[in-house]
Amino acid sequence: MACNRELVITFLLLPAFLPIPVIAEGDASAGKAKSITCAGCHGPEGVSTNPMWPSLAGQKEQYLVKQLRDFRDGRRHNPVMAPMAKVLSDQDIENLAAYYSSLDP
Template identity: 45%
Template sequence: MSGVPVFKPAALALGLVLASGVSWAGDPVAGKEKAAVCGACHGVDGNSQTPDFPRLAGQHEDYLVRALLDYKSGQRKNPIMAGQVANLDRKDIQDLAAWFSSQNGLVTKR
């Protein structure tokens, strides 16, 4: 090698995120307050009682953030969810994801 450092794309991306000081973690306490409207379909704690609406409890926080951002951008298509996320900002989405991910989700016996 010529002595020139080689950076792997994933390591470089992680370094940029860490250097930016951006916090991706939401506040579950604030998320609980913001989730009141979500409870009508997904259950108060994210454990939906009907198969028509997915369980949010126990999902990975980053997955929930991505799903809500995708509904907001139109990447995921659902007219009900598009309306629900239309007025949410990034902090609201992070807080909601923190709340639902901190709840006990579906447990299966092994």
């Protein structure tokens, strides 16, 4: 019975010692400032007029974060996007995603 009691106490106290994950939040206004480079292909306000490049306006924020990180980290390949994303910090990516996801498609 003592073993069960110790086990219960351990599981109850365990969360107090686990690190709390930090969830980055993007700043849409900072993303807008950073988006000037993106506008060359993806269009002003994230609406592309060229079918070769997707519109970014209205995309889901987490989708944009994943795609940009994949380009940056070499998990997704594209000769244009890879070098563009290579210079982005995690915060830049969060900011861009917040900006584009806040726009109407």
